[in-house]
Amino acid sequence: xxxxSTGFTGNAAARARPYGQWLAAATLVLLAALFxxxxxxxxxxxxxxxxxxxxxxxxxxxxxxxxxWPVIVASLATLAVCMAAVLPIGLGSAALLSGVFGAPRSxxxxxxxxxxxxxxxxLAGVPxxxxxxxxxxxxxxxxxMGFSILAGGLTLACMVLPYFIRTAEHALRSAATTHLAGSLxxxxxxxxxxxxxxxxxxxxxLFAGFVLALTRALAETxxxxxxxxxxxxxxxxxxxxxxxxxxxxxxxxxxxxxxxxQAYSTALVLIITLAVINVLVALLGHYWQxxxxxxxx
Amino acid sequence: xxxxxxxxxxxxxxxxxxxSPKGHDRWLFLLVRLCALLAAxxxxxxxxxxxxxxxxxxxxxxxxxxxxxxxFPGADASGQFNLTPMIVGSLLVALLAMAISLxxxxxxxxxxxxxxxxxxxxxxxxxxxxxxxxxxxVFGLWGLVVIVPLLGQLQAPGTSILAGxxxxxxxxxxxxxxxxxxxxxxVPNELRLGGLALGLSPWRVVLxxxxxxxxxxxxxxxxxxxxxxxxxxMVVLMVCGNVVQLPTSIMQPIxxxxxxxxxxxxxxxxxxxxxxxxxxxxxxxxxxxxxxxAHRMGRGYA
Numbered sequence: 114x115x116x117x118s119t120g121f122t123g124n125a126a127a128r129a130r131p132y133g134q135w136l137a138a139a140t141l142v143l144l145a146a147l148f149x150x151x152x153x154x155x156x157x158x159x160x161x162x163x164x165x166x167x168x169x170x171x172x173x174x175x176x177x178x179x180x181x182w183p184v185i186v187a188s189l190a191t192l193a194v195c196m197a198a199v200l201p202i203g204l205g206s207a208a209l210l211s212g213v214f215g216a217p218r219s220x221x222x223x224x225x226x227x228x229x230x231x232x233x234x235x236l237a238g239v240p241x242x243x244x245x246x247x248x249x250x251x252x253x254x255x256x257x258m259g260f261s262i263l264a265g266g267l268t269l270a271c272m273v274l275p276y277f278i279r280t281a282e283h284a285l286r287s288a289a290t291t292h293l294a295g296s297l298x299x300x301x302x303x304x305x306x307x308x309x310x311x312x313x314x315x316x317x318x319l320f321a322g323f324v325l326a327l328t329r330a331l332a333e334t335x336x337x338x339x340x341x342x343x344x345x346x347x348x349x350x351x352x353x354x355x356x357x358x359x360x361x362x363x364x365x366x367x368x369x370x371x372x373x374x375q376a377y378s379t380a381l382v383l384i385i386t387l388a389v390i391n392v393l394v395a396l397l398g399h400y401w402q403x404x405x406x407x408x409x410x
Numbered sequence: 411x412x413x414x415x416x417x418x419x420x421x422x423x424x425x426x427x428x429x430s431p432k433g434h435d436r437w438l439f440l441l442v443r444l445c446a447l448l449a450a451x452x453x454x455x456x457x458x459x460x461x462x463x464x465x466x467x468x469x470x471x472x473x474x475x476x477x478x479x480x481x482f483p484g485a486d487a488s489g490q491f492n493l494t495p496m497i498v499g500s501l502l503v504a505l506l507a508m509a510i511s512l513x514x515x516x517x518x519x520x521x522x523x524x525x526x527x528x529x530x531x532x533x534x535x536x537x538x539x540x541x542x543x544x545x546x547x548v549f550g551l552w553g554l555v556v557i558v559p560l561l562g563q564l565q566a567p568g569t570s571i572l573a574g575x576x577x578x579x580x581x582x583x584x585x586x587x588x589x590x591x592x593x594x595x596x597v598p599n600e601l602r603l604g605g606l607a608l609g610l611s612p613w614r615v616v617l618x619x620x621x622x623x624x625x626x627x628x629x630x631x632x633x634x635x636x637x638x639x640x641x642x643x644m645v646v647l648m649v650c651g652n653v654v655q656l657p658t659s660i661m662q663p664i665x666x667x668x669x670x671x672x673x674x675x676x677x678x679x680x681x682x683x684x685x686x687x688x689x690x691x692x693x694x695x696x697x698x699x700x701x702x703x704a705h706r707m708g709r710g711y712a
Binding site for chain 2: 130131133134136137138140141143144147148150151154155158201202203204205206208209210214225226228229232233234235236238239240241242243244245246247249250251255271274275278302303304307328329331332333334335338339359360362363366367373376377380383384387388391
C-alpha cells in the first residue's frame with residue numbers, strides 16, 4: 114500500500130486545526146511532561162550517590178550507606194533461574210501452539226490447543242501479587258524451598274511464561290509459513306527442521322520474546338516479596354534468600370527512614386539497566402534486519 | 411486472533427497435516443506436548459493452590475469475610491475479618507486511575523495519528539513501549555517522594571486515594587495507549603483515504619472514522635488497563651496510606667486488597683493467612699471477568 118499520508122495532510126492541516134486537535138496535542142505534551150518529570154526526578158536524585166563504590170560494595174546500616182553488590186548478584190541469580198525455566202517450557206509450548214508439528218488431528222486436540230491459549234491469556238493478566246501468594250504456598254512451603262532465590266526465580270518464571278510463549282509462537286509461526294512446506298518436501302525430520310531451519314529463522318522473534326520476559330522479570334517486585342525474601346547479604350547458593358533490585362528500592366523507600374537517596378540510586382541503576390537492554394536489542398534487531406535483507410553473497 | 415493469522419495458520423495446517431512426526435520425532439512431539447500441557451496446567455495449579463489455602467477461612471468465616479465489624483485479623487476466628495473496605499479501596503483507586511488515564515491516552519494517540527507523519531507514529535509507539543517497561547516500584551517511589559508531599563500541602567496527610575489514582579493513571583497509560591494505537595492501526599487505510607478524499611480534515615477522519623471503527627479495541631484496551639490497575643501492588647502500597655477504612659473523600663488514605671496481602675503475608679498465620687488467600691482468589695476472579703469482557707469487546711485487537 115503506497116503511503117499518501119504526507120501529500121494529503123500538508124494542505125488540510127495548514128488550513129485550520131480544530132480545537133479538539135489542539136486539546137489532543139496538549140494531552141500529548143502533558144504526557145511527555147509527566148513522564149519527563151518522573152524520569153528526570155529519578156535521574157537527578159539518583160545520580161548523587163551513584164558511583165563505582167555504590168555498585169561494587171555491600172549495603173551497610175540497613176542500606177542507608179554502602180552499595181548494592183549482593184543485591185545485583187541476587188537479581189542476576191533470580192533472573193538466571195527464571196529464564197532457565199522459561200526457555201525450555203516456553204519454546205516447547207510455542208512449537209506446539211504455532212503448528213510446526215501439524216494441526217491437531219481431532220476435535221479434542223483442537224480443544225486442548227484452544228484451552229492452552231486461553232489459559233495463557235488469563236495467566237498473563239493474573240496480578241503479580243497472586244503469583245507471590247502461589248509461589249509462597251507452592252514453591253516455598255509445599256516443595257520446601259523456603260524463602261530462596263530458586264523459589265523467587267520459579268515464581269517469576271510462571272509470571273513471564275505467557276509473554277515469552279506469545280512472542281515465540283508468533284515468531285515460529287511466521288518462520289513456518291515460509292519454510293515449513295519446503296523443508297517437509299525435502300524430507301527433513303521435524304527435529305532437524307526445527308534445529309536447522311525454523312529456530313534460526315525465528316531467532317530475532319525468539320530473542321525479542323526472551324528480552325520481553327527478562328525485562329518483565331527484572332521489573333517485578335510484588336511476586337518476590339514473600340518468595341525470595343528480603344535478606345540483603347551476599348547469597349551463597351540458590352537456596353539462600355536474596356533481595357533483588359526492585360525489592361531493595363521498595364524496602365529502602367518504605368521501611369528504612371533516611372533510605373531515600375539510596376532507593377533513588379538503586380532505582381536509577383534499575384532503569385539504566387532496562388534502558389541499556391532495550392537499546393542493545395534495538396541495535397541487534399537492526400543488525401539482523403540488515404543481515405536478512407543484505408546483499409546476496 | 412485476527413484474520414491474517416488465522417488464514418496463515420490454516421495454510422500452515424494444510425501443509426503440515428499430511429506430515430505427522432515419525433520415528434524419533436515422536437519423542438520430540440511428545441516432549442513438546444508435555445511442555446504445552448505444563449504451561450496450560452499452570453493456571454489450574456495456581457487457582458487450585460490459592461483456593462485450597464483460602465478454604466480454611468471460607469469454611470470458618472463464610473459471609474463474615476464481608477460482614478465483620480472491621481479488619482483486626484488473628485490466627486483464630488476471634489479476630490475480625492471484613493474484606494469489604496479493601497475491595498472498595500481497590501475498585502475506587504483503579505476506576506479513578508482509569509478515568510484519568512483513558513482520556514489522556516486516547517487523545518494523545520488520536521493526535522499522533524491525525525498528524526499522519528509516519529515518523530511521529532513510530533516514535534510515539536517506541537516511546538510508549540519503553541515507558542510501559544518502567545518498573546512499578548519506580549512509579550511508587552516517585553509517587554511517595556514527589557506526589558504525596560504535593561497533595562499533602564492541599565490536605566494532610568497526602569497519602570490518599572487521589573495520590574494512588576494519579577500515579578496508577580500514569581503507570582497504566584502506556585498500556586492503554588499501546589492497545590488504542592494497535593486498534594487504530596487495524597482500521598483499513600481505504601476508510602481513512604476515503605474520508606480525506608471527501609475533504610474531511612485529518613482530525614475529523616481520525617475522530618469520526620478511525621476511532622469509530624476502532625472503538626471496541628479501544629474499550630478492550632481500557633478494560634485491560636483497569637485490570638492492570640486493580641492488580642497493581644507496589645504503587646498503591648507506597649502511596650495510598652494503607653489505612654483500612656471506607657473512605658468518604660478521595661483525599662483519605664485507604665488500603666487495597668493487593669496492599670493488604672503485601673503488608674501482612676510476611677507474618678500472617680492460620681485464618682489470617684487464609685483470609686489473605688481469599689483476597690487473592692477475589693483478585694483472580696475480578697481479573698478473569700475483566701479479561702473475558704475485554705476479549706468479547708475487542709475481538710481482533712487484543
